[in-house]
Amino acid sequence: MQVxxxxxxxxxxxxxxxxxxxxxxxxxxFSLFLPPQAERGAVxxxxxxxxxTCTHANVTDKGEYRRSCAELGLAFLAPDTSPRGEGVADAxxxxxxxxxxxxxxxxxxxxxxxxxxxxxxxxxxxALVAAEFPALDMGAQAITGHSMGGHGALTVAxxxxxxxxxxxxxxxxxxxxxxxxxxxxFSHYLGxxxxxxxxxxxxxxxxxxxxxxxxxxxxxGADPFLERELRPELLEAACHNAGxxxxxxxxxxxDHSYHFVSTFMADHLxxxxxxxx
Amino acid sequence: MQVxxxxxxxxxxxxxxxxxxxxxxxxxxFSLFLPPQAERGAVxxxxxxxxxTCTHANVTDKGEYRRSCAELGLAFLAPDTSPRGEGVADAxxxxxxxxxxxxxxxxxxxxxxxxxxxxxxxxxxxALVAAEFPALDMGAQAITGHSMGGHGALTVAxxxxxxxxxxxxxxxxxxxxxxxxxxxxFSHYLGxxxxxxxxxxxxxxxxxxxxxxxxxxxxxGADPFLERELRPELLEAACHNAGxxxxxxxxxxxDHSYHFVSTFMADHLxxxxxxxx
Numbered sequence: 001m002q003v004x005x006x007x008x009x010x011x012x013x014x015x016x017x018x019x020x021x022x023x024x025x026x027x028x029x030f031s032l033f034l035p036p037q038a039e040r041g042a043v044x045x046x047x048x049x050x051x052x053t054c055t056h057a058n059v060t061d062k063g064e065y066r067r068s069c070a071e072l073g074l075a076f077l078a079p080d081t082s083p084r085g086e087g088v089a090d091a092x093x094x095x096x097x098x099x100x101x102x103x104x105x106x107x108x109x110x111x112x113x114x115x116x117x118x119x120x121x122x123x124x125x126x127a128l129v130a131a132e133f134p135a136l137d138m139g140a141q142a143i144t145g146h147s148m149g150g151h152g153a154l155t156v157a158x159x160x161x162x163x164x165x166x167x168x169x170x171x172x173x174x175x176x177x178x179x180x181x182x183x184x185x186f187s188h189y190l191g192x193x194x195x196x197x198x199x200x201x202x203x204x205x206x207x208x209x210x211x212x213x214x215x216x217x218x219x220x221g222a223d224p225f226l227e228r229e230l231r232p233e234l235l236e237a238a239c240h241n242a243g244x245x246x247x248x249x250x251x252x253x254x255d256h257s258y259h260f261v262s263t264f265m266a267d268h269l270x271x272x273x274x275x276x277x
Numbered sequence: 278m279q280v281x282x283x284x285x286x287x288x289x290x291x292x293x294x295x296x297x298x299x300x301x302x303x304x305x306x307f308s309l310f311l312p313p314q315a316e317r318g319a320v321x322x323x324x325x326x327x328x329x330t331c332t333h334a335n336v337t338d339k340g341e342y343r344r345s346c347a348e349l350g351l352a353f354l355a356p357d358t359s360p361r362g363e364g365v366a367d368a369x370x371x372x373x374x375x376x377x378x379x380x381x382x383x384x385x386x387x388x389x390x391x392x393x394x395x396x397x398x399x400x401x402x403x404a405l406v407a408a409e410f411p412a413l414d415m416g417a418q419a420i421t422g423h424s425m426g427g428h429g430a431l432t433v434a435x436x437x438x439x440x441x442x443x444x445x446x447x448x449x450x451x452x453x454x455x456x457x458x459x460x461x462x463f464s465h466y467l468g469x470x471x472x473x474x475x476x477x478x479x480x481x482x483x484x485x486x487x488x489x490x491x492x493x494x495x496x497x498g499a500d501p502f503l504e505r506e507l508r509p510e511l512l513e514a515a516c517h518n519a520g521x522x523x524x525x526x527x528x529x530x531x532d533h534s535y536h537f538v539s540t541f542m543a544d545h546l547x548x549x550x551x552x553x554x
Contacts, residue, residue, distance in 0.1 A: 008499070009536035064341050067543070222285070259286035266344070 011036040023119040024083035037073035044140035044276035051147030064262035083114035103152030106189040142272040154202035158210040166275040168216040174235035175203040220254030288313040300396040301360035314350035321417035321553035328424030341539035360391035380429030383466035419549040431479035435487040451512035452480040497531030
């Protein structure tokens with residue numbers, strides 16, 4: 001584990017760390033904010049999964065989470081969105097390959113060699129930070145994410161009952177099996193068998209009986225991807241039919257950018273903090 | 278005036294605008310945040326001058342000012358730090374040339390052709406935004422800045438008595454005539470006559486009788502430039518001798534980065550807002 005930076009920020013420590021990942025067989029970089037409360041005792045952990053084209057750096061620079069995390073005593077973990085580096089498969093377009101790992105373990109060649117972000121974010125990374133940062137209370141976790149990372153947060157939480165007390169998402173892809181981004185990525189990474197896709201589709205998981213204890217989703221009303229890629233109405237219907245409580249808000253005028261994420265970040269973190277206490 | 282982007286953020290509008298500058302004879306790009314209160318009436322304006330190597334984008338992405346500005350009803354204006362583009366003089370090193378305009382009107386060739394940031398930030402830009410955005414209350418202005426931009430904020434305020442109700446700075450260069458960054462830049466831009474430098478040296482201006490109504494400065498205790506380039510003790514001594522009230526704080530452990538700026542941004546904006554009411 002190589003600490004690339006460790007900077008005092010809002011009273012806490014903003015770390016950026018690179019390590020050799022077993023899951024992806026590449027170096028991986030993530031950021032971790034430790035609030036000031038971590039100096040004195042255990043703190044809950046919020047994991048944030050980023051969207052297409054992003055690295056750990058987008059939310060670390062533009063997410064505006066540190067002030068709230070410092071006030072609320074939350075640690076904030078932000079992994080990369082795909083493996084990177086020499087020899088890692090890539091393709092034309094920003095919706096597949098580098099920056100577009102979709103939080104799955106690819107089964108198809110050439111992706112299966114490195115695109116194992118599911119194993120990375122569900123197993124390897126939490127085990128690493130738990131071992132290296134004893135101040136993290138791994139019994140008090142929440143998860144959130146943006147766009148493709150909202151998809152990641154929802155599916156990771158739905159498939160790990162008991163691990164997360166709350167899950168939220170900013171403009172998530174809720175039904176990748178039914179939208180162009182997801183259909184393209186899953187075809188390449190998981191192959192043509194659509195049954196295999198259901199394990200990575202939040203709407204399908206809820207239809208199949210998976211539940212989370214608390215679920216909050218915000219989408220921007222002026223998000224250009226709303227109708228074609230995000231389709232929050234599919235999540236709303238699935239939750240309604242399943243009796244899964246969902247706090248869904250459409251925020252008029254907001255787009256898909258970090259201006260939207262940062263505007264509602266404080267709300268989401270306060271909501272998680274209530275459930276993590 | 279070309280509006281590059283106009284995005285809803287924290288309830289207000291984050292604009293990025295490019296225009297042809299008469300002062301610099303180049304296109305110039307700036308960002309302007311209009312808080313939600315600007316929809317209903319006049320709002321005070323805080324101008325933020327950035328540091329070496331920066332454009333408008335650094336503080337716009339990483340300054341974390343929008344939440345506070347939206348709460349307090351402040352507009353926030355962030356110009357670039359130098360002219361840019363084809364034919365604009367540059368030199369080796371990041372402490373002179375592009376990104377290093379030092380908020381002066383250069384008198385020496387080749388810099389004098391475009392490096393006229395003093396005229397740009399004191400005359401042209403305020404006139405432009407006042408004309409284009411009637412919601413800005415130009416009678417209620419404050420100014421702040423970071424590093425080289427802290428130098429800019431101090432000197433602009435000291436030489437425009439009555440224009441700014443308050444001036445603050447994050448890790449400012451307070452005495453450019455006495456430190457390597459300033460000596461290098463002023464030699465190139467203003468020539469060898471050190472008397473001409475005094476008009477752009479906050480400590481010299483205070484020694485010469487200039488005053489501001491309210492002055493607040495924060496510096497990071499772990500700032501690597503503290504002892505050699507920033508030298509806040511020189512400002513402290515000049516203010517003490519001159520009877521200029523100064524609220525100076527050294528923040529233990531903070532560096533020179535936007536982690537420092539963003540941590541104390543909310544404090545500075547609240548302090549300005551009190552004086553702008």
